Structures are given as structure tokens and as C-alpha cells.
Amino acid sequence: MSSFLRHYQTYDGPSTVLEAHDLASIAKYMKSDACKSVFIMVSPCNSCKQGISTSSGIPDFRSPETGLYANLARLNLPYPEAVFEINFFRKNPKPFYVLAKELYPGNFRPTPAHSFVKVLDNHKILAKCFTQNIDTLERRAGVPDDKIVEAHGSYASQRCIDCKRPYDAAKLKDKLLKEEVAYCENCKGLVKPDIVFFGESLPPLFHCSISALRSADLLIVMGTSLVVQPFASLVDLVPEDCPRLLINLEHVGDFGSRSNDVVYLGKCDAGVRELCRLLGWEEELEDEWEKTKDTLERVGVGEPASEKDKKKAEKEARAARFREEAEKAGAEENEREKLKDEVDELTREVEAALAISDNGDSKQHTATTEDPPKPTDAKEEHGSEDQKGPDGKL
Numbered sequence: 001m002s003s004f005l006r007h008y009q010t011y012d013g014p015s016t017v018l019e020a021h022d023l024a025s026i027a028k029y030m031k032s033d034a035c036k037s038v039f040i041m042v043s044p045c046n047s048c049k050q051g052i053s054t055s056s057g058i059p060d061f062r063s064p065e066t067g068l069y070a071n072l073a074r075l076n077l078p079y080p081e082a083v084f085e086i087n088f089f090r091k092n093p094k095p096f097y098v099l100a101k102e103l104y105p106g107n108f109r110p111t112p113a114h115s116f117v118k119v120l121d122n123h124k125i126l127a128k129c130f131t132q133n134i135d136t137l138e139r140r141a142g143v144p145d146d147k148i149v150e151a152h153g154s155y156a157s158q159r160c161i162d163c164k165r166p167y168d169a170a171k172l173k174d175k176l177l178k179e180e181v182a183y184c185e186n187c188k189g190l191v192k193p194d195i196v197f198f199g200e201s202l203p204p205l206f207h208c209s210i211s212a213l214r215s216a217d218l219l220i221v222m223g224t225s226l227v228v229q230p231f232a233s234l235v236d237l238v239p240e241d242c243p244r245l246l247i248n249l250e251h252v253g254d255f256g257s258r259s260n261d262v263v264y265l266g267k268c269d270a271g272v273r274e275l276c277r278l279l280g281w282e283e284e285l286e287d288e289w290e291k292t293k294d295t296l297e298r299v300g301v302g303e304p305a306s307e308k309d310k311k312k313a314e315k316e317a318r319a320a321r322f323r324e325e326a327e328k329a330g331a332e333e334n335e336r337e338k339l340k341d342e343v344d345e346l347t348r349e350v351e352a353a354l355a356i357s358d359n360g361d362s363k364q365h366t367a368t369t370e371d372p373p374k375p376t377d378a379k380e381e382h383g384s385e386d387q388k389g390p391d392g393k394l
């Protein structure tokens with residue numbers, strides 16, 4: 001068992017559904033007929049910086065050094081949250097557009113934790129995946145749209161904030177690339193992706209999906225601080241004896257207080273890999289994750305944290321290519337020189353042979369005409385064997 005695994009001690013009694021409070025028992029339960037409806041909750045973690053998207057390179061929202069809020073300083077916002085406030089957006093949409101370009105989902109690859117959700121769907125046990133992430137990486141990992149509840153909306157659709165008319169995705173992408181604000185073609189209102197801003201209500205789909213949690217056989221919560229409401233309170237909606245698994249860097253919420261809670265403290269990707277190993281789904285997980293390689297668009301927007309390194313790597317690759325080409329050119333030059341020497345040598349031999357048997361020794365002559373085509377300069381300097389008549393004379 002992984003050393004990351006810790007047993008949270010709040011609940012002292014025996015498990016009523018699981019054999020024990022550990023991942024192996026979760027895996028065993030998942031393979032049983034009793035576990036038909038698995039709910040997932042994922043979000044960017046506000047405190048431990050380990051939301052399930054963090055390993056994809058997407059800056060997390062509140063990290064002081066690399067977090068999104070810190071990067072917002074350059075946008076001259078009165079305060080960082082203003083970029084996601086609908087009233088501020090109405091007055092000054094530009095900072096959001098700059099940020100939206102940086103965070104454009106096509107620039108990031110889903111993580112193994114996203115692919116794990118897809119694997120659950122492959123096994124027909126995924127009921128719903130509630131996500132606070134707006135990055136659409138669950139969709140990009142192949143999780144079907146109807147299984148995803150984006151509690152805070154996402155980039156997946158966009159519309160006018162006034163008349164609500166949907167706006168064309170390709171057009172908005174184009175605008176984002178140019179850092180131009182998009183306006184509604186119907187009423188000239190501002191257009192934004194359907195990301196829920198402060199001051200906006202959560203999507204209707206969120207409200208009508210939460211009742212389904214009452215039928216959950218298992219709840220898996222990954223990468224979250226469980227502080228943002230009403231999302232955080234969803235963990236309480238599953239039945240009292242429903243097994244709940246927390247995969248997170250730190251302990252959050254009331255996990256460990258129920259009879260069938262399991263807490264895995266560690267990174268999300270490590271947690272899902274460990275669980276998949278116990279389920280015998282390890283290979284399937286890696287296969288699904290491998291497929292997500294192709295989801296990257298790298299449309300030229302965004303400056304992920306590693307952009308500097310990427311540029312350096314590109315520069316080095318260019319230099320290496322240049323060196324390689326130069327070496328190749330040098331090698332070709334050497335090859336040409338070598339060939340030229342060979343031609344010279346052959347020509348001398350032919351001339352010598354012709355001189356010896358001036359009356360026509362075709363054997364020697366034939367041998368020379370079977371040689372590969374000679375480089376032009378060699379031909380020019382020494383004459384082509386083809387130009388010689390059957391008797392070896394020009």
C-alpha cells in the first residue's frame with residue numbers, strides 16, 4: 001500500500017460497507033455489484049494548490065507566486081477578483097479577455113486524474129462528474145458531456161451577457177487570440193464564455209443535478225479545498241453509509257467522520273494511479289491518458305508557466321537542427337570530394353587502359369560506364385564517359 005495513504009481517525013467504528021478504510025477496500029467495492037453509480041467531485045484547490053488541473057500547467061487561482069490572481073496584478077485591476085465580477089466586466093471587459101486568452105483550454109492537456117473519470121465511464125459506473133474547473137479538460141479527456149456538471153460554467157459555450165444569444169465558438173476564439181472584445185451581433189452586448197462570474201447564479205444544470213447524489217454508491221472527491229459553497233456541501237448529500245473517497249494533498253471537509261470514508265493524502269494523479277493499479281485498470285488509465293496528447297491545440301495563445309523553458313528548448317532545438325544541417329552539408333561536401341577523387345582515379349585508369357589498348361579493349365571500357373552517375377562538376381572537368389564513343393573516343 002502506498003505510503004501516502006493515511007487513515008483519518010475521527011470515525012473509530014468499523015466500516016459498514018467497506019472492508020476497511022483504505023484504497024484496497026474501495027477498489028474491491030468498486031468491482032462489486034453494489035457499486036453501480038459513482039459520483040466525482042473535482043475542483044481547483046484553493047489551499048493546497050493541487051486541483052486536478054494543476055499538473056496540466058494551468059495556473060491555479062490563488063497561489064501567491066504562480067497563481068492566477070498574482071498574475072493579474074499587471075492588468076491594473078482594483079483587486080484580483082474584479083476580473084471575474086460581472087459588474088466590473090461590464091465596465092472593463094479587457095482584463096478578462098487577456099486572462100481568457102491565457103487560460104484558453106486548448107493550451108492544456110488533461111491529466112491522468114481527468115482520464116480516470118473517463119475510465120469510470122468506460123466501465124459504465126460513472127453517474128456524474130461535478131467540476132468547479134472551467135477548463136473543459138474533463139471533456140477533452142473524453143468524458144461525455146451529459147456526465148459533466150460544470151458548477152462554475154466553462155469555456156465550452158459562450159453568449160451575450162444581455163440578450164443571452166449564443167455566440168459562435170470559432171469567432172470568440174479568434175477574438176481572444178487578438179485580445180479583442182467580442183460584442184453580440186443581436187444587441188451589441190458583451191460576449192463572454194459561460195464561466196460563472198461573481199454576482200451570477202450557478203447554471204441550472206448544477207441545481208437540477210445535485211439531487212442525483214442521493215442515489216450515489218460511491219463519491220470520489222479529488223483536488224479540492226471544499227471551501228467554496230454550495231459546491232463544498234455536495235459531499236454531505238450522499239447517503240450516510242455511502243463510501244466516500246478523498247484524494248487530496250491535505251485533509252479537507254468532514255472526510256473521515258463517516259463510517260465508510262477513506263482519505264488518501266497525496267497528489268491526484270498518484271492517487272488515481274494507485275487506485276487503478278488495485279483495480280487492474282492501470283493500463284487502461286495510461287491508454288486513455290495517452291489519447292489526450294492529441295487534444296492540445298497550442299493555438300499560440302497563452303503563456304503557461306513553462307513558456308520560458310519552452311522557448312529556450314525551441315531555440316536549442318533550432319540550433320541543433322542548424323548544426324545537424326551544417327554537418328550534413330559538410331558530409332555531403334566530403335562525399336562529393338571523395339566521389340570526385342574516385343572519378344578522377346577511374347578516369348585516369350580508363351585513360352591508361354585506353355592508352356594501352358588503343359585498338360579497342362571494350363572490357364575495360366564497359367567497366368567504367370557501369371559506374372554511378374558522376375557529379376556535374378566531375379563531368380565538366382573530366383568529361384562524361386557517356387559522351388565517349390564505343391571505342392572510348394570523344
Ligand SMILES: [Zn+2]
Nearest residue numbers: 160163184187
Ligand atoms: Zn445580445
